Amino acid sequence: MTLADLRALHAVIGDAIDDIERVYASYNQTFMEEDEDRHDPRWRSPSPASSEDSYYSTATSFDSSRPSTPTHSSSFPTTPLDPLSPIESQFPRIQLDSPFSPAKGSSRALQSGFEYRSRVDEHVDFPSLHGSYDANSPSEKLTAHPEVASATKRIVSASGQLGVMVQAPFLTLCDGCMGYHLPSCLRFLEASHTVEIIRDTGSKGMHVNDIAAKNGCDLGKLTHILRLLATHHYLIEVSADTFALNRISSAMDTGKSWEDILANPEKKYEGTKGVAAFVAMCSDELFKAAAWMTDTFLPPSINSIAARAATPVLLTPQSPSFRAIGPLPPPTPFSALGTPAPIAGANSSRPTSRRADPDASEFQEGRSGTEALLTSGLGEHFGLVGGTEALLCDWTRRSEGSDSTTKKSAISRREPSPARYPTGLAAPWSPMSPSLPRHARRPSDLDPIPSSPVISRRNDYNVPGSPITLRQQPSRLFFPGSPIVNRPRSHSRHPSLLQSPAPSRVLSPKQSFSNLSSKSLSPKPSLTSLSLNFALHSPSPSSDATLVNAESEVKLHLSNSPTHSPFNTAFKTEKEFFAWLEGKGNEGRLKRFGCAMTGSGGWEDVGGGGVLAFPWDTLPEGSLVVDVGGGIGSTSLLLAKKYQDLNFMVQDRVGVVKMGEEAWRERAPELLDGGRVTFLAHDFFTPQPTLPAPPAVFLLRVITHDWPDEYARKILLNLRRAALDVQGGVKTRLVVADHVLPLACQDLVVQRGADDGDGLMETRLPSWRPPLLSNLGKASANAYWMDLTMRCIFNSQERTLREMLTLLESAGWKGTVMSRAEGSLFGCVIAEPCGIPSETLIAEQEEQAKLKLRAAEEAERERTWAPSMGDTFGSRVYLPEAIDFDEGGFDWFDFRRVEFEREKEKKKTRRRKVVSCMDVRELRMGREEVGAEGLEDFWGGL
Numbered sequence: 001m002t003l004a005d006l007r008a009l010h011a012v013i014g015d016a017i018d019d020i021e022r023v024y025a026s027y028n029q030t031f032m033e034e035d036e037d038r039h040d041p042r043w044r045s046p047s048p049a050s051s052e053d054s055y056y057s058t059a060t061s062f063d064s065s066r067p068s069t070p071t072h073s074s075s076f077p078t079t080p081l082d083p084l085s086p087i088e089s090q091f092p093r094i095q096l097d098s099p100f101s102p103a104k105g106s107s108r109a110l111q112s113g114f115e116y117r118s119r120v121d122e123h124v125d126f127p128s129l130h131g132s133y134d135a136n137s138p139s140e141k142l143t144a145h146p147e148v149a150s151a152t153k154r155i156v157s158a159s160g161q162l163g164v165m166v167q168a169p170f171l172t173l174c175d176g177c178m179g180y181h182l183p184s185c186l187r188f189l190e191a192s193h194t195v196e197i198i199r200d201t202g203s204k205g206m207h208v209n210d211i212a213a214k215n216g217c218d219l220g221k222l223t224h225i226l227r228l229l230a231t232h233h234y235l236i237e238v239s240a241d242t243f244a245l246n247r248i249s250s251a252m253d254t255g256k257s258w259e260d261i262l263a264n265p266e267k268k269y270e271g272t273k274g275v276a277a278f279v280a281m282c283s284d285e286l287f288k289a290a291a292w293m294t295d296t297f298l299p300p301s302i303n304s305i306a307a308r309a310a311t312p313v314l315l316t317p318q319s320p321s322f323r324a325i326g327p328l329p330p331p332t333p334f335s336a337l338g339t340p341a342p343i344a345g346a347n348s349s350r351p352t353s354r355r356a357d358p359d360a361s362e363f364q365e366g367r368s369g370t371e372a373l374l375t376s377g378l379g380e381h382f383g384l385v386g387g388t389e390a391l392l393c394d395w396t397r398r399s400e401g402s403d404s405t406t407k408k409s410a411i412s413r414r415e416p417s418p419a420r421y422p423t424g425l426a427a428p429w430s431p432m433s434p435s436l437p438r439h440a441r442r443p444s445d446l447d448p449i450p451s452s453p454v455i456s457r458r459n460d461y462n463v464p465g466s467p468i469t470l471r472q473q474p475s476r477l478f479f480p481g482s483p484i485v486n487r488p489r490s491h492s493r494h495p496s497l498l499q500s501p502a503p504s505r506v507l508s509p510k511q512s513f514s515n516l517s518s519k520s521l522s523p524k525p526s527l528t529s530l531s532l533n534f535a536l537h538s539p540s541p542s543s544d545a546t547l548v549n550a551e552s553e554v555k556l557h558l559s560n561s562p563t564h565s566p567f568n569t570a571f572k573t574e575k576e577f578f579a580w581l582e583g584k585g586n587e588g589r590l591k592r593f594g595c596a597m598t599g600s601g602g603w604e605d606v607g608g609g610g611v612l613a614f615p616w617d618t619l620p621e622g623s624l625v626v627d628v629g630g631g632i633g634s635t636s637l638l639l640a641k642k643y644q645d646l647n648f649m650v651q652d653r654v655g656v657v658k659m660g661e662e663a664w665r666e667r668a669p670e671l672l673d674g675g676r677v678t679f680l681a682h683d684f685f686t687p688q689p690t691l692p693a694p695p696a697v698f699l700l701r702v703i704t705h706d707w708p709d710e711y712a713r714k715i716l717l718n719l720r721r722a723a724l725d726v727q728g729g730v731k732t733r734l735v736v737a738d739h740v741l742p743l744a745c746q747d748l749v750v751q752r753g754a755d756d757g758d759g760l761m762e763t764r765l766p767s768w769r770p771p772l773l774s775n776l777g778k779a780s781a782n783a784y785w786m787d788l789t790m791r792c793i794f795n796s797q798e799r800t801l802r803e804m805l806t807l808l809e810s811a812g813w814k815g816t817v818m819s820r821a822e823g824s825l826f827g828c829v830i831a832e833p834c835g836i837p838s839e840t841l842i843a844e845q846e847e848q849a850k851l852k853l854r855a856a857e858e859a860e861r862e863r864t865w866a867p868s869m870g871d872t873f874g875s876r877v878y879l880p881e882a883i884d885f886d887e888g889g890f891d892w893f894d895f896r897r898v899e900f901e902r903e904k905e906k907k908k909t910r911r912r913k914v915v916s917c918m919d920v921r922e923l924r925m926g927r928e929e930v931g932a933e934g935l936e937d938f939w940g941g942l
């Protein structure tokens, strides 16, 4: 089976390369001169195939005598791609007949491939890894062509899987568990400005001596770090210790001179595309947070080793460990392991403590380093003994010419017979597992399971009660594969408990939209009220029960609070990530975060599949779209330009709204002035303000993934309560654009409507056939990286469709359609109002009661609080603030006014006391310094 799978994966790769070649060849042909001689030989019919080509020759019947297909000879995009236009329309049409592919492995094909290569040097080729990244080159732009993008994913998926299948399991584990060096080295590369330093040397590269002379790094460390990156194809080592950028590392180039960067490091990311900022942010705070995931999420009961090891202990010359292993080497990054990285801006002294792992110290004590490594089993890990102790013995005996049986057994354990190959990924590892090769599957078996729209009981993709028929936009919808998702039973079983929507607050028709600016709408919450609100959101009552144990200790591993994430553990802060980022000392990181978000645009498919899936053009003229948490209004800007009869309101936090208005004033003042677009400071955890018109759409783009369910539900509930559900009239729709994660297996569960026949969405997720993983594995990794990044930073997550629909339904929204642009995991879920489940309402009431109680307790505590004079033995209960008491040359203290007054009242008594208690020396000193008169004046002044 395994060899057949290997062949099948290889075939996937071959086919995908064919597809890419077709696109590039077609593009080249479009621009080729008419001279037939210049046409590539591959584009002629192959001569009758030799026997070795029998399979492929039938597939390679491309014939140059056919009419040339490209129709838009000059239509290749020269400007950036338009995210709101179908991507296909932005490229020349591509001839999809199959050309000869060198990847098929025949000698003829290879020969043709070489010829081809030499003849098409002047043609656009797939971007070279050895070149530098140029987003605007035709070569790079063609990679966004749907055919190429899809083929690329298949290659990445299949090759990733092939590598894992063929590599020894232990080495794959090493890749995984020591892969932390990659982000670590990438951060070094970025932070040392090496990219900008070596940029100008082009393909010749720069010797590390010269790099180090510029950025001041240690030669040896720099060389090894760069070499690790070159080994992983992020750089090129052109000759010994000489490194050049390639397509990957040059994508991080800020385009600025390294001298400028060194002079103004805080401006490094300004005006860039944000890729360098993104790399820096991920490999700094996000990477460090991820390192603490297990420590945060594992129950302490099973996390004892980590818990013990987490306490840093200083090794002193007196400690046994010290005596065993000798003096500590200078601090290395490893020595910081026990202590989370210091917060930026803080004066971080290098840690002198070394993590004291009791187990580690034990094995170190009294043994030589190597001996300890060998007997602890770590030797095996580092290949020192080539396996277990038993194997070490085998090896020793063999080298001593001992017992041949042992030798044989060792060999048989290590080397599979030539006829067998270890089975693929589905089976547990076994060196003896039999595996019979079978024929490679034909590529057609590996195509995605054919797309077929799934039928909901009532109305396919149509949004009930609206003129919208999403069938009209099939190219933007992706419904292949199998049906999904069970409706959460808890909600559907109690229809009688469903609540009808609350009436929404709308402005009277007289209040026209254009008259309203953000100022004229409901009062903006101040920053303080927003942050107070925010504080109240944590943690919600539903989680309270599980968060707090009998001793009122937070069970970190069960908490979903944004302040109980691995980030909080790593940075030892109780602040939520953004509050921390906005705190003192993190100014640089905050700025970098903003730039990094620009760089993350590459997550979404180029075609803007997220928001495009909604049929904006079917909304009645003048409809109001509310972009909730809309940032500076980037999505609204795209939509407003494209759909000119829609109105938009962008809601966000005060500061963001201000930035947005400024940005729009520059970019599209006419939209602000004409009143088609307004900005409003609004906290989405509070009820929607009165809106200038009935909301046709609430848009939540990249919002739900920022919040754990309890919080996201509050946002959704606030929107739900402002939504209209007028039968036959305006019905507010919710558009949620976020990653929608597929499972890593075939997803066969059907999303069904409730028993009353109220059909919910039925759809199918993209699914690939084995041996490819159904979610395309490594090719989809980014969405899953993001998922756990959100988890480690905010305790939030990307959601599967099941999770998203369950969340929506818990807040009174019924998902009707999910769509994703082909090849993208960024999805768009369209929902409409439905009853708010009783569970949610009860939980909400409980929460409000709890908050009220908490507030009442606070108030009572405030009211009844009084300083306990007894406890403080009459000393002051307010800490003094120092002021310079110039008169008389005394340093004195200014106390709070009230006490000051009280003191004044008692001055005579006090003066007597003080003077009588004053010792002679003090009195003398006072007299000497200010003179008796001065002292009199001083006391008198009181």
Ligand SMILES: C[S@@+](CC[C@H](N)C(=O)[O-])C[C@H]1O[C@@H](n2cnc3c(N)ncnc32)[C@H](O)[C@@H]1O
Binding pocket: 628, 629, 630, 631, 632, 634, 635, 651, 652, 653, 656, 682, 683, 684, 685, 700, 701, 702, 703, 706
């Ligand atoms: C990931 S950004 C998404 C921005 C925008 N929707 C987009 O697609 O580019 C999340 C946004 O939520 C906003 N946000 C966070 N907390 C908020 C709150 N309590 N009320 C309103 N907006 C908030 C942030 O300011 C930020 O602009």
